[in-house]
Amino acid sequence: MASSVKLGSHNDYISQSQGCVVTMKGFKKQAPAVDSQVRIVSKKETAVSTDPVKVSLHDCLACSGCITTAETVMLEQQSTGELLSQLSASNKAVVVSLSPQSRASLAAYYGLTPLQAFKKLSGFLKSLGVKAVFDTSCSRDISLVESCAEFVERFREKKKFPILASSCPGWVCYAEKTHGDDVLPYISAVKSPQQVMGTILKRYVCKSLGLLPEDVYHVTIMPCYDKKLEAAREDFIFEVEGEGLTEGNKPQITEVDCVLTSGEILDLLQTRNVVFGELEEVPLDRVLTNVDEREHLYGVSGGSGGYAECIFRYASRELFGKEISGPLQFKTLRNADFREITLEVDGKQVLKFALVYGFRNIQNIVRQIKAGRCDYHFMEVMACPSGCLNGGGQIKPKKGQTAKELIQQLEGAYLNDVDVREPFENEIVKGLYKEWLGYPSSEKASQIMRTQYHVREKTVANFVSDW
Ligand code: SF4
Ligand code: SF4
Numbered sequence: 001m002a003s004s005v006k007l008g009s010h011n012d013y014i015s016q017s018q019g020c021v022v023t024m025k026g027f028k029k030q031a032p033a034v035d036s037q038v039r040i041v042s043k044k045e046t047a048v049s050t051d052p053v054k055v056s057l058h059d060c061l062a063c064s065g066c067i068t069t070a071e072t073v074m075l076e077q078q079s080t081g082e083l084l085s086q087l088s089a090s091n092k093a094v095v096v097s098l099s100p101q102s103r104a105s106l107a108a109y110y111g112l113t114p115l116q117a118f119k120k121l122s123g124f125l126k127s128l129g130v131k132a133v134f135d136t137s138c139s140r141d142i143s144l145v146e147s148c149a150e151f152v153e154r155f156r157e158k159k160k161f162p163i164l165a166s167s168c169p170g171w172v173c174y175a176e177k178t179h180g181d182d183v184l185p186y187i188s189a190v191k192s193p194q195q196v197m198g199t200i201l202k203r204y205v206c207k208s209l210g211l212l213p214e215d216v217y218h219v220t221i222m223p224c225y226d227k228k229l230e231a232a233r234e235d236f237i238f239e240v241e242g243e244g245l246t247e248g249n250k251p252q253i254t255e256v257d258c259v260l261t262s263g264e265i266l267d268l269l270q271t272r273n274v275v276f277g278e279l280e281e282v283p284l285d286r287v288l289t290n291v292d293e294r295e296h297l298y299g300v301s302g303g304s305g306g307y308a309e310c311i312f313r314y315a316s317r318e319l320f321g322k323e324i325s326g327p328l329q330f331k332t333l334r335n336a337d338f339r340e341i342t343l344e345v346d347g348k349q350v351l352k353f354a355l356v357y358g359f360r361n362i363q364n365i366v367r368q369i370k371a372g373r374c375d376y377h378f379m380e381v382m383a384c385p386s387g388c389l390n391g392g393g394q395i396k397p398k399k400g401q402t403a404k405e406l407i408q409q410l411e412g413a414y415l416n417d418v419d420v421r422e423p424f425e426n427e428i429v430k431g432l433y434k435e436w437l438g439y440p441s442s443e444k445a446s447q448i449m450r451t452q453y454h455v456r457e458k459t460v461a462n463f464v465s466d467w
Contacts, residue, residue, distance in 0.1 A: 078228045078258045080268045083219055086258075087129040092217040093209070096125050097134045097197045097288075100299060100414065101223040105262040105394045108406070108413040110276050115297050115417060119281035121265070124274060126282060132209070134288035136220065137299035139200060140193035141290070141423030142432065143167065144300065146449050147190045147307055148314040149441035151378060155319060160185065162369070162376040165307045167192040169230035170383030171362060172453060180455035182370050189450040193305065194220050194227055195236050197288070198255025199448055203238070204436055205287060213240060214251040219258045221265055223391030226383065231256035235451050261393025288428065298419040298426075301327070303411060304387035308353045308380035310423065312341060315377075320345050330355060337361050337385050340376070353378045358385035389414060 086094055098118060107117035122133040151163055166172055166188040175183045191199065197220065202213040209216075220227065230236070231254070239250040260268075269276055284291050290298045300306035309328050316322040322343065330339035337357035342349050356365050356379050365381070368374040384390045389410040390403075397406040423429060437445040 080260060080264055082258055086217045092215050093131040093211050094217045095132045095201060096130050097136050097220045099136045099222050101388045102221045102262040104410050104414040108409045109395045113417045116281060119284060120276055120279040122284060123280045123282040132285045134285060135290055136193045136197050137290040138288045138428055139197035140305055141426045141429045143190055143193050143196045144310045144423040145429060145440050146445060147188055148311050150188060150190055151311045151315055152318050153441060162186060162374055163188050163378050165380045166190060167305050168382045170226040171381045173229060176453055177456040179366055183366060184453045187453055191449055191451050195255055196449060202253050202255055213253045217257050219260060220256050221260050222393060223262055223388050224393045225261060228259040231259050262395050263393050266395050296419050298421045300423060301415060301420045303389040303414050304380060304382045308355055308378060311378055312353045315351055316343050320350055352376050355380045357382045357387050
């Protein structure tokens, strides 16, 4: 295996057994001693050396290049072992938030509906001692509502466009480390569904569960390893305010303590010889789960969060008085991972949105932005080809199944028996705004539901070839 991966020889960075894009040449001498590390061991190297090259979480470009090669990666602080030790220590309440992509992955693997998979997984996790299991479709609705408000504000203020979606940490990390100030001002400030869930749980809902935020251990189940890197960002740690707490003794709270992938959950089930299909289907925890009185799951369509679709509908309605019903028809451009949709009013194009998935397409749009030639208003940018359903942490295809067949199966499973509803109609979201946040883009919502990005020093990136 080559010590670096060159763009020219690959369609994209994400494939199994692909080496780190960070070349290892001369890297050992530079690697700093750090606590939390991604461990990269090339197959060639394991044959001759037991001394692995180490890349800190800060150096990793989050491209997912190594992540699909399970034996080469260790994120020890976020593992099923860590979850189990938290459960056995039993000094913290463990709460799990399940992503709809992981739910679809488990449902497809076991031949169940997403609702059945969710209920059975909830039953299994609770049998281990988990206190509650929630659904990040619910926090995603808050992220979408805030993204809609942000878009309309920026449009009315005639700010610079495009706005680039922020929910994919692989893309955000790449932008921070590779393009810095040329691109970061365009990225939406709204937190991803994972971090919005952490914010709601640790800042608000834990109180109603009778818990202090420092006594809650929050685990998310996600379609990729990049979400572990996102959870580890310092921007997503906050200090508890309260009586008697002074500077220096305020507890530091991490919004998400541990991220597990769909594949890691499957491993946990299999190592315990769980017959998933025979597990009991327990009632869902409704506090932060998109399930209605008839036990129907609901959420937006779009396997990567539906940002472009939701904001396009909202902006059409709010800015131009155009109500759009029915599915949106995105036009495929140079490949299936680059699609666009426009709105015309009186023969004039007023909105232009795009879905941009995979680094091949991302590099093209970044080039356009840097050259001042990008005329889109919003782009749903995702690092993985085909988006989040194809994340590097999803359950792998079964024997004889191609990756393409699996994606088609997941797209079917994703909305199987799930009602498509606007996030603005979500009663949980309405309740959170009424009782806590005020209104979309309020001072409070802006303060805690938005984040910032940082130009990262190109430490390891200096070694990247042809990035
Ligand atoms: S940059 Fe990070 S994610 Fe990409 S291959 Fe290297 S260690 Fe893995
Ligand atoms: S596209 Fe989705 S699954 Fe892939 S890295 Fe980004 S957030 Fe993760």
